[in-house]
Amino acid sequence: MANQNKAYLALTVTSIVWGTTWVASKMGVMHMPAFEMASIRQFLGGSLYVGFFLIKGEKLPTKKQFLWLLGMSLLMFVSSNGIATYGLKFITSGLAALIAALYPLSVVLIERYYYKAIEIRPKTIIGLGLGLLGIGFIFYKDSLTVHGSNYILGVVLSFLAMITWSIGSIIISRTKIKINAYNSIGWQMLMSAFMMGLITLISGDYVPLNQIPAISWGVIVYMVIGGSVFAFMSFIYSMKHLNSSIASLYAYINPIVAIWVGSLLLDEQMTWNNIVGSMITLFGVYLVNNSLKDQKDPVHAISDADGM
Secondary structure, rough: HHHHHHHHHHHHHHHHHHHHHHHHHHHHHHOHHHHHHHHHHHHHHHHHHHHHHHHOOOEEEEHHHHHHHHHHHHHHHHHHHHHHHHHHHOOOOOHHHHHHHOOHHHHHHHHHHHHOOOOOOOHHHHHEEEEHHHHHHHHHHHHOOOOOOHHHOOOOOHHHHHHHHHHHHHHHOOOOOOOHHHHHHHHHHHHHHHHHHHHHHHHHHHHHHHOOOHHHHEEEEEHHHOOOOOOOHHHHHHHHHHOOHHHHHHHHHHHHHHHHHHHHHHHOOOOOHHHHHHHHHHHHHHHHHHHHOOOOOOOOOOOOOOOO
């Protein structure tokens, strides 16, 4: 019982921290370039993971592993995390988190039409429809009041980031590479940090380290310690001591947390349209996940997909 109580506490921590990382990222990109912030964050987070495993005596990746990790870092962190962070410059943290929550829907479509591995059932179709309908409802209502191509750009970038994460997740679930999963994440973070750092230097869109404002450093530290380490450890603990269907509830709570905290800290408008659209979308995602419970699918293979 004690472990279960701690597991529920861990689930609460995971849901709140991963939800607030979207708001933290939004705060960060308001004061510094997105790719520079993402690069520093992944460098620090990756260094913690890789350093831990090196101290434990873990071997360096082989050439084959290194090339695979390089490709995954490009998909999972440069293309997904980096682009999602950049997209936050143009849309609210709540909408970005909600689009990221569509990840299972994207995986289902790719699995079904590329690998023929998913059986599309009526509940799946309804869930897919509701998920897209909810996002479309929010987008349509927002577009009436939020003008300019930058808003559309932000939505497109967020969808692109979500899709690339889905593709990377499917590849990981279908590829057998003998390397510790958490060590793998660390190396992917480090590699992506250097790639995004290179993008930052080539673009010339960066701030000297000694000129990065304190609020951005605070955001980075919070995302590294809170999002990449503390919340991730809490998630693993909740997965070990709770039923997977309960432990996965964080995926539905994250966007709600992002919407509420964003409205409080960033004055992001929270209208009934946004609330209704969010509920429709999350219910659609729930239906899709529920329809896949007895199927062998990789939707839950990368369980921290919704965390920034």
